[in-house]
Amino acid sequence: MPKLRTVAVVAGAALLARRAMRRRIQASPLWPMPALEEPVSGRPRSRSLRLLVTSREEVAEGVVRLRLEGRELPGWEPGAHLDLVLPSGLVRQYSLCGDPEDTSSYTVATRLVPDGRGGSREVHEQVREGMELEVRGPRNRFPLVRAESYVFVAGGIGITPVLPMLRALPDDVEWRLVYCGRGRASMPFVEDVEKLGRDRVTVVEGLPDLDALLAGVPEGAAVYCCGPEGLMAAVQERFPSVHLERFTPRASGGDAFEVELRRSGRTLTVTADSTVLAAVRAELPDTLYSCEQGFCGTCQQRVLEGEVDHRDELLTDAERGDSMLICVSRARGERLVLDM
Incomplete structure (x- = not known):
């Protein structure tokens, strides 16, 4: 019984923290709160921290979530990401998907890409609890902007930057989410987003019919998309002003x-x-x-x-x-x- 009471106290504290953040946002005349400004050239890329991996958990098929702990960590806002310096020296970028109010830890998640360039495989096969990792950032190139309403489209691991956005939105702000993936078992945090507003969340297993799913987007809505390149291109074709978050480079070819x-x-x-x-x-x-x-x-x-x-x-x-x-x-x- 004492253990159950402890869990309840922790859960209650987390809920109160989220509500407090929402109240501060709602009270702000600048809703949503502006993204942290980019520091002057060079500073965000030279700042680094050594953090301890205190949790490594598989949260979906092929998806691992890491909790990295430190003290008085730099603040961040929804949409921000970290650079992780892996043991081999590779640098990879991962969206923060935890609680911005938590100044003692950062949470990221990564999907294993077997035919990728090695970063995700290294995270899945070599990063363990008790290991120290160097991180740089956070930086935010995907900030939550002021809008009358919001439409989010996420594909697979692309839910990670969207999840903190959904948690931060005040209760009276209109939003909806289209979350696509191969199947529920491979889709991280699918139950979390459904709990935030099941009537606002559409989970699609397989290829989405974007024309049907995105019909009736109101004028003035901010559209956000993160996921596979094909999904982002399709959403951008329908909404040229969409806010995109990509962690793969655009095609490198061109003229000599x-x-x-x-x-x-x-x-x-x-x-x-x-x-x-x-x-x-x-x-x-x-x-x-x-x-x-x-x-x-x-x-x-x-x-x-x-x-x-x-x-x-x-x-x-x-x-x-x-x-x-x-x-x-x-x-x-x-x-x-x-x-x-």
């Missing part, structure tokens, strides 16, 4: 072009099927890089001349004025000049 490395006095050719990073490292092998997806910012370089086709998911508009992430971004013309 030249890159001059001004300080090194070298001119390189970037072929249509390669990247600036690959060409630079062939000449300057000590050039720093990490994620190769345009998320972590390690390979950021200053651009002296030329127009950039920015394909990253990290830099602010101000940063894009004179720099680029050379792992994914390319030239819009025939030539770029970098301060290297």
